[in-house]
Amino acid sequence: xxxxxxxxxxxxxxGAADTAPVLRDAGIKQILVPAARxxxxxxxxxxxxxxxxxxxxxxxxAPTVNYRMNVAAATSSPxxxxxxxxxxxxxxxxxxxxxxxxxxxxxxxxxxxxxxxAIIRSDAAGLKPLAAMLDFLRTIAGEPLPPVADxxxxxxxxxxxxxxxxxxxxxxxxxxxxxxxxxRLKVNVKLGTKEYPLEDAxxxxxxxxxxxxxxxxxxxxxxxxxxxxxxxxxxASAGRARLHxxxxxxxxxxxxxxxxxxLGQYPKHQxxxxxxxxxxxxxxSVEDDATEFTLPxxxxxxxxxxxR
Amino acid sequence: MDxxxxxxxxxxxxLLASPADEPTYRVVTAYKPAAQPGMPGPYPGQVVRVHSExxxxxxxxxxxxxxxxxxxxxxxxxxxxxxxxxxxxxxxxSPKDVVGIKVNCSGAPQIxxxxxxxAGIAENLIAAGxxxxxxxxxxxxxxxLQSVGYGKYLPAGVNIFGVETSRSSVLNYDPKxxxxxxxxxxxxxxxxxxxxxxxxxxxIVNVPNLKEHQASGVTGCLKNIAYGNFSNVARSHNxxxxxxxxxxxxxxxxxxxRSRVVLNIMDGLYGVWHAGPFSESAKxxxxxKQLMFGTDPVAMDHKLIDIIEEKRKAEGAISIFDRSMSHVxxxxxxxxxxxxxxxxxxxxxxSTLGLGVFDASRIKLKVIEL
Numbered sequence: 154x155x156x157x158x159x160x161x162x163x164x165x166x167x168g169a170a171d172t173a174p175v176l177r178d179a180g181i182k183q184i185l186v187p188a189a190r191x192x193x194x195x196x197x198x199x200x201x202x203x204x205x206x207x208x209x210x211x212x213x214x215a216p217t218v219n220y221r222m223n224v225a226a227a228t229s230s231p232x233x234x235x236x237x238x239x240x241x242x243x244x245x246x247x248x249x250x251x252x253x254x255x256x257x258x259x260x261x262x263x264x265x266x267x268x269x270x271a272i273i274r275s276d277a278a279g280l281k282p283l284a285a286m287l288d289f290l291r292t293i294a295g296e297p298l299p300p301v302a303d304x305x306x307x308x309x310x311x312x313x314x315x316x317x318x319x320x321x322x323x324x325x326x327x328x329x330x331x332x333x334x335x336x337r338l339k340v341n342v343k344l345g346t347k348e349y350p351l352e353d354a355x356x357x358x359x360x361x362x363x364x365x366x367x368x369x370x371x372x373x374x375x376x377x378x379x380x381x382x383x384x385x386x387x388x389a390s391a392g393r394a395r396l397h398x399x400x401x402x403x404x405x406x407x408x409x410x411x412x413x414x415x416l417g418q419y420p421k422h423q424x425x426x427x428x429x430x431x432x433x434x435x436x437x438s439v440e441d442d443a444t445e446f447t448l449p450x451x452x453x454x455x456x457x458x459x460x461r
Numbered sequence: 462m463d464x465x466x467x468x469x470x471x472x473x474x475x476l477l478a479s480p481a482d483e484p485t486y487r488v489v490t491a492y493k494p495a496a497q498p499g500m501p502g503p504y505p506g507q508v509v510r511v512h513s514e515x516x517x518x519x520x521x522x523x524x525x526x527x528x529x530x531x532x533x534x535x536x537x538x539x540x541x542x543x544x545x546x547x548x549x550x551x552x553x554x555s556p557k558d559v560v561g562i563k564v565n566c567s568g569a570p571q572i573x574x575x576x577x578x579x580a581g582i583a584e585n586l587i588a589a590g591x592x593x594x595x596x597x598x599x600x601x602x603x604x605x606l607q608s609v610g611y612g613k614y615l616p617a618g619v620n621i622f623g624v625e626t627s628r629s630s631v632l633n634y635d636p637k638x639x640x641x642x643x644x645x646x647x648x649x650x651x652x653x654x655x656x657x658x659x660x661x662x663x664x665i666v667n668v669p670n671l672k673e674h675q676a677s678g679v680t681g682c683l684k685n686i687a688y689g690n691f692s693n694v695a696r697s698h699n700x701x702x703x704x705x706x707x708x709x710x711x712x713x714x715x716x717x718x719r720s721r722v723v724l725n726i727m728d729g730l731y732g733v734w735h736a737g738p739f740s741e742s743a744k745x746x747x748x749x750k751q752l753m754f755g756t757d758p759v760a761m762d763h764k765l766i767d768i769i770e771e772k773r774k775a776e777g778a779i780s781i782f783d784r785s786m787s788h789v790x791x792x793x794x795x796x797x798x799x800x801x802x803x804x805x806x807x808x809x810x811x812s813t814l815g816l817g818v819f820d821a822s823r824i825k826l827k828v829i830e831l
Contacts, residue, residue, distance in 0.1 A: 409632060410630050
């Protein structure tokens with residue numbers, strides 16, 4: 154439990170200690186503050202404070218969805234702004250969000266789903282959503298499980314490689330970083346090879362399509378049907394799997410149902426759904442090679458624990 | 462398949478499942494065909510057209526409800542050969558059935574399955590012994606359906622149901638009955654049938670409009686059955702390309718849809734000859750003043766093609782079979798410009814799936830004038 158709580162994102166607040174009522178009203182209980190303000194915050198009741206420096210963290214983007222109605226594209230897929238690839242590229246790194254409104258809750262959920270160490274700076278409108286999300290994250294029981302990957306990705310650290318990783322995350326093509334091809338994984342990807350030429354990486358979507366083609370849809374550990382704005386992260390160990398589902402449009406729109414397919418047979422399940430009391434998984438079925446269910450609504454974030 | 466070739470295709474139009482021109486489909490259904498599937502049904506290759514000059518007023522678009530009732534009775538009797546309308550309906554529907562009336566509201570509020578026609582069908586179903594509560598007037602998009610206001614016309618107790626209460630919601634679709642394919646590399650590769658169709662209805666009366674369609678050439682019986690009962694279908698169009706040629710028939714042939722659509726009544730009182738299925742421009746609407754009847758959606762849609770082609774020719778517009786890129790463009794306010802290369806061949810393709818008769822020499826058209 155301690156490890157899990159340690160992975161929770163935290164609000165960075167550079168206001169003076171006399172702004173504490175604003176935080177209390179929102180339900181914020183823990184904050185990170187500039188070192189120069191730490192002493193004054195230590196004497197504030199009901200809010201624990203630690204010092205942090207956002208400048209030392211890697212700044213990440215505000216998670217969201219941009220609907221590109223006026224952009225000609227192969228498909229009309231919305232553009233998801235996600236940071237998963239950044240977390241995967243820098244395991245153990247510290248990250249910094251600067252967000253507004255309900256994006257603060259989504260940022261916290263995104264960082265939590267990747268067990269990323271994240272600092273979140275938010276405007277006043279984001280405080281209550283953030284506090285509610287942090288309270289929700291504290292309810293999710295159990296220790297983190299190792300991530301599931303179908304793809305081994307050899308990252309050369311270049312911007313082009315990062316963009317390919319970004320597309321893989323957004324397209325729910327689960328990968329892990331490897332130094333050399335790993336035969337235990339279904340597909341291994343290295344830019345600059347005959348299979349994945351650098352010239353193709355100029356359009357990272359082309360590489361992502363090629364990876365998907367080589368992997369084959371039926372071998373993908375997770376499939377999402379019914380939404381273009383939900384990104385999944387799957388972790389698993391010893392007959393248990395934990396599926397994280399993030400609605401990147403969550404700041405503005407609830408997803409009215411998605412169908413999910415997870416490879417493997419998992420007769421039992423437990424659902425944690427942010428801001429969704431009473432919601433249950435529907436049409437749960439265990440097939441020969443996969444488990445399927447419908448999540449009837451997804452405001453921002455859900456975790457589904459699957460077990461045998 | 463050569464992977465380099467795949468990548469080249471993907472770069473141009475990222476077609477995931479197959480680089481060939483035709484997509485591959487995986488049909489998933491646990492439903493078995495009925496002893497005699499509804500399509501093509503007991504009257505393959507037969508089409509009845511009932512025309513009445515006074516059925517609708519071309520100035521106000523006001524429908525003459527009494528004439529519509531007479532058209533329905535005449536059409537059903539002519540199709541079946543029965544002397545009484547009640548006997549004709551009883552061939553298709555029993556009092557135990559739960560009956561869906563699949564309307565088309567994609568051009569609403571201007572062009573839609575006329576409430577007077579739909580109400581007339583519901584009245585005949587009730588006369589055949591079907592309780593009103595076992596009748597469902599339905600359409601995919603609830604907002605389009607509501608814009609018509611069928612409730613004011615229908616007998617009390619008839620259900621009115623929109624499958625998607627919010628756009629793209631999967632909740633009212635059957636997760637176990639679907640067609641899987643990837644046209645352009647889209648990640649959501651499933652199109653699921655509406656739960657109402659698979660879990661509730663035992664029979665469906667299909668009530669399309671008489672319209673041209675920017676992608677499929679025409680939108681008649683087959684398209685209303687296919688794209689009107691399944692989710693996630695607009696993904697079949699991209700840039701000028703549309704896969705409606707094979708997708709429409711493939712969807713319509715999925716059980717239990719194929720078995721349960723037992724009757725087609727095409728509402729051609731009012732129609733669209735260009736820029737369909739919507740009807741944003743009044744200049745592309747016209748008044749065929751007719752209803753068509755049949756159990757064979759292919760034969761009926763072949764006749765629909767003939768009507769649209771004739772009208773377009775009269776208006777000086779290109780054929781819906783034209784495939785020239787010079788006629789593809791964003792501004793379709795000109796009847797010689799269209800968003801897509803149309804695929805009216807979907808009707809003939811559906812005949813290859815056993816859904817009906819396309820060969821013009823084998824189609825018998827019976828015309829009744831009221």
